[in-house]
Amino acid sequence: MSKIFLNYRTGDGDQLAATLAEALRHRFGAHEVFRDGTSIRAGSAFPQELLQAVRRSRVLLAVIGPHWAAAPQLRRADDWVRRELLEAERCGIPVVPILSGAAARPLRKEQLPEELAWLADTQGLPFTPYRSTIDLAHICDELAQLVPDLTDVTVAPPPAQGGVQSSITGGNQGTAVQGRDFSGDIAGTIYKGNNGPFHTGTGDQHFHHNSPRFTGDGGTFVAGTNNGGVNNGGVHNHYTGERSDGEERR
Template sequence: MPEIFINYRTNDGEHAATTLDNALRARFGDENVYRASRSIAPGDKFDDHLLGNARSSSVLLALIGDRWLGHPRLGIDGDWVTKEILESYRCHRRVIPVLVGRRTERPARNELPDRLMWLADCQTLRYDHQNDESDLKRIGDSLADLVPALAAADRTAAAPPPEEPTAPAGRDTYRTRLDTNNGVVQIGRTHNVNQNGQGANYVAGDQKGNVSHTFGPASPSRATTDE
C-alpha cells in the first residue's frame, strides 16, 4: 500500500498534484505514492479504492489552492475531497495541508466547515511553482523524516562513503611491512630496516638506493650501497 496519499480538488490543485506525484514517485518509488487519476485502474470501484488508500496511507497531503476554501461542496457528505481527508483523520493518519501558491493562506477555523475545523491547527507545507525545486525538496525531506518506510525508500539518501584504498608506498607515505625472515620494514620517508637471513640493518637518511645488510652462519656479513 502507498505511504503518501495526494488529496486535491479538480480545477484548484490538480496541476500541483501532478507535479508532486511525479517528484515524490521519483524519490520514493511509484508504489509509495497514490494519486487517484493515475492510481485507479479501469474497472476498479473508485469509492472503495479511494477510501481504502486514504485509510491505509501514512500521510495524506491535502492540497489547498486559492479556490479550495470557497468551494461550495467543501464539507458536505458527497464531497470526495472532504471524505478522503476525514477518512484519513479518523484512522489517525497524519494530514498535512499543502498551501499551493505564494499567496494562499492557512485556513482559519471560522472559515472551515465544523468537521474540518481541526485542519486549521495542522502545521502546513507550501508548494509554489516559482520555488519548484526547493519546495519539492522540502516536502520530500519532511516526509522522509516523518515516515520510516519513506526514509528507507529514499533514492536521494546519501550512500555511505567508500572505504579509502590503501595508499601506495612513496616518498611521502608512511608504511610498515615486515616479513619474518626476509623482507623490508620502512618507517617514515627515510627510515629503513632491511632484513635478510638472520640479521637486520637500520638506516636513517635520504637514500636514493637500497642499503642492505645480510647475516648468515655460512658467509660473512656484507653491506652494500647502490646509488
C-alpha cells in the same frame, strides 16, 4: 500499499498534485504514492479504492489552493475531498496541508465547515512556483522524517562486499579491467599493460613495476614483445596445483 496519499480538488490543485506525485515518486518510488488519476486501475470501483488507499497510507497530503476553502462542495457530505480528509482523521493518519501558490494562506476555522475545523490547527507546508525546486525538496525531506520507513531511491546503495571496486584504470602502465578486488579471488579478469595482456584464472594477483606477480592456478599472460623469441617473451601459463585426471588444469 502506498504510504503517501494525495488529496486535491480538480480545478484548484490538480496540477500541483501531478507535480507532487512526480517529485515524490522520483524520491521514494512510484509504488509509494497514491493519486487517484493514475493509481486506480480501469474497471475498479473507485469509492472502495479511495477509502482503502487512505486507510493504508501513512500520511495524507491535502493540496490547498487559493479557492479551496470557499468551494461549496466542501460543505457536502458526498464530496470526495471532504470524505478522504475525514477518513484520514478517523483513522489517525497525519494530514499535511500543502499551501499552493503565492496567494495561499494558512486556513482559518471560520473558513471551514465544522467537521474540518481541525485543519486550521494543522501545520502545513508551502509550495510557490518561483521556488518550486526548493519547496518540493523541503516537502520530500519533511515526509522522510514523518514516515521514517520511506526509502530514498535516489541514493545509490554502497557496493556489495567483493563486488566491482573499479572498472578501468589507465596511464603509462596500460589499462586494467577488473572483475573483483585486486586482493581476492579473481576469475576471468584481463589486464593489459606495456608488457602485454594478462588473463587471470583464480587466485590473488598483484602488479608492481612493469611485471605481474600472481598466485593461484589458471593464470595466462603475455610478457615482452611476443615476437616468438625466448628472450622476447611469449605466452606463459602458471599452475601451482597437481594434475587432475592426467591433464594439466586449464
